[in-house]
Structures are given as C-alpha cells and as structure tokens.
Amino acid sequence: KAGVTQTPRYLIKTRGQQVTLSCSPISGHRSVSWYQQTPGQGLQFLFEYFSETQRNKGNFPGRFSGRQFSNSRSEMNVSTLELGDSALYLCASSLGQTTDTQYFGPGTRLTVL
Amino acid sequence: SQQGEEDPQALSIQEGENATMNCSYKTSINNLQWYRQNSGRGLVHLILIRSNEREKHSGRLRVTLDTSKKSSSLLITASRAADTASYFCATGAQGGSEKLVFGKGTKLTVNP
Numbered sequence: 056k057a058g059v060t061q062t063p064r065y066l067i068k069t070r071g072q073q074v075t076l077s078c079s080p081i082s083g084h085r086s087v088s089w090y091q092q093t094p095g096q097g098l099q100f101l102f103e104y105f106s107e108t109q110r111n112k113g114n115f116p117g118r119f120s121g122r123q124f125s126n127s128r129s130e131m132n133v134s135t136l137e138l139g140d141s142a143l144y145l146c147a148s149s150l151g152q153t154t155d156t157q158y159f160g161p162g163t164r165l166t167v168l
Numbered sequence: 169s170q171q172g173e174e175d176p177q178a179l180s181i182q183e184g185e186n187a188t189m190n191c192s193y194k195t196s197i198n199n200l201q202w203y204r205q206n207s208g209r210g211l212v213h214l215i216l217i218r219s220n221e222r223e224k225h226s227g228r229l230r231v232t233l234d235t236s237k238k239s240s241s242l243l244i245t246a247s248r249a250a251d252t253a254s255y256f257c258a259t260g261a262q263g264g265s266e267k268l269v270f271g272k273g274t275k276l277t278v279n280p
Contacts, residue, residue, distance in 0.1 A: 059210075088268070097272040098211075098256065111267040145210055154198045154260025154268055159210035 056081055059160035061146050067166045073134040076163045080127050080148030086110070087129040088157065089121060092143040101144075103153060104129055111153060133165075141167045172200070172240075172257040172271035180277040187244040189274040191257030192237075198260045200233055200240050201268070205254045214242075214255075247278045 060079045068074050080087050088111075089101040100113040104123035121131040127148070133140055143164050147157035172193045181187055191200070199218045203211040217224045217233045217240065224231045230243040244251055254273040260266070 090270075098270040100267045100269065103267060113267065143208065147211075152260075153266060156201065156213045156216055157203075157211070157258075157268060158213065159203075161210045162208075164208070 056083075059146060059148050059158050061144075061160035061163050063163060064161065065164045065166075067168065068136050069168050070136055070138060072136050073132065074136060074165060075130055075132045076144055076146075076165075078129045078131075078146030078148075078160060080129070080146075081158055084148035084150055084158070085127055086149045086151055086153065086155070087123055087127065088147045088149070088153075089129070089131050090145045090147065091115075092145060092162075093141075098145070101131065105151070105153075136167045138167050141165060172259045172269065174255070174257055174271045174274040176274060177272070178275045178277070180279065181247060183247060183249055183278055183280050185247055185278075187247050187251070187276055187278070189242045189255050189276070191240045191242070191271060193240075193257075193259045194238065195259075195261060197235070200231075201258045201260070202229075202231060202240075202242050203256045203258060203270075205256065205273070207253075211256065244276075247276075249278050249280045252276060252278045 086105045088103040103111040123129045143162045145162045147159045149155040172191045175190045201216045202214040205211045256273045258270045
C-alpha cells in the first residue's frame with residue numbers, strides 16, 4: 056500500500072496570507088490527524104477527522120481549520136498567517152480508533168516571512 | 169493533561185551501546201506508543217504496548233510499561249549510527265476516542 060502523502064512538501068508564504076495543505080491517507084484508513092511541530096512547542100495536535108467529521112480538536116485558534124472528503128483525503132487551512140505559524144505540519148492516518156497506530160506523512164514545511 | 173514526558177531530553181552514546189529512554193504520563197491509558205523521527209521528517213511507528221501488557225519486544229527494541237507508576241521505557245540494544253533520531257512516546261486515553269498525545273521527545277545521537 057502507498058503511504059501517507061502530503062502536498063506541498065515546502066511552502067513559503069508572507070504574513071497575512073492563507074495556505075491550504077493536503078493529505079492523502081493510506082487506502083482504507085478513515086481517520087486523519089494533523090499535528091504542528093515546532094522546536095519550541097514540540098508536536099502539538101491540531102485536529103482529527105473521521106468519516107468527514109471532526110472528532111477531536113486541539114487548542115489552536117480558529118484560523119486553523121480542516122476538512123475531510125468522502126475519500127478520506129483531508130485538507131487543513133490556515134488563514135491570516137503569522138510568523139509563529141512557521142512549522143512542520145504533519146498528517147497521520149489510522150484505521151479507526153484515535154489511539155490506533157498512526158502512520159505519518161513526510162510533512163509540509165511552512166515558512167512564513 | 170495526559171501528556172507523556174520523555175527523559176532524558178538528549179542522549180549521546182557510542183555505537184554498540186544500549187540506549188534507554190523513559191516516558192512518564194499522568195492519566196489512565198488505553199495504550200502507549202513509541203515513534204522515531206529522523207531530522208525534519210515524518211514520524212515512524214516503532215511499537216505499541218497495551219495497558220494490560222508489561223513488556224514487548226521488536227527486533228532490537230524492548231518496551232516496558234508500568235501502569236502503577238505511569239511510566240514506560242524504550243531500550244534499544246546494540247545501537248547503530250542509523251538509530252540517531254528523536255524518539256517520542258504517545259499516550260492514548262482509555263476509551264480510545266481521545267486524541268493521541270505526544271511528549272517532547274528524546275534526541276538520541278549514536279556516535280560511530
């Protein structure tokens with residue numbers, strides 16, 4: 056089976072812009088989770104989608120949003136970008152339960168200038 | 169918060185030595201998982217241990233879980249330079265419906 060794919064791999068934006076990141080889970084996986092990783096804060100949970108519904112949400116402002124499509128592919132959107140949003144954004148998929156083994160994609164490196 | 173906390177934050181050893189990393193957490197869990205991350209890349213799942221298990225092995229990896237102390241350890245035996253990476257523990261709350269929570273990781277350097 057193909058692994059989790061994320062596009063784009065690298066992205067440079069300026070403050071105030073918005074960005075959309077995409078994640079394609081492993082075939083058959085219905086849960087998709089998003090994480091933000093920075094040197095200072097470590098790996099922080101953004102949200103999780105299961106069958107097109109947001110099942111869990113982390114402590115991030117409303118500028119961070121996501122959605123999941125019927126084929127389980129997921130997108131996350133960050134509006135009004137801030138310098139502090141510069142991070143590695145990781146997507147992970149799993150079969151069903153939130154606590155199942157997570158299979159991670161390579162990440163999208165977002166730089167906000 | 170049920171966040172796992174790894175200890176030590178950084179560990180440097182010589183090739184062939186064993187590496188031990190510890191993880192502590194705060195609430196009752198469904199399972200505990202260990203992941204590895206090479207610099208700037210995605211995480212790779214190493215091993216999952218359920219709350220009713222005490223020890224698990226996978227190749228050169230040995231994981232123990234002590235639910236009474238709310239702690240786990242990851243032992244890598246006969247380490248290799250390729251084991252250089254950050255290692256994270258992740259805890260899943262009982263019920264299985266809450267988010268998986270990751271610790272800040274242990275950065276392991278294996279010197280050739």
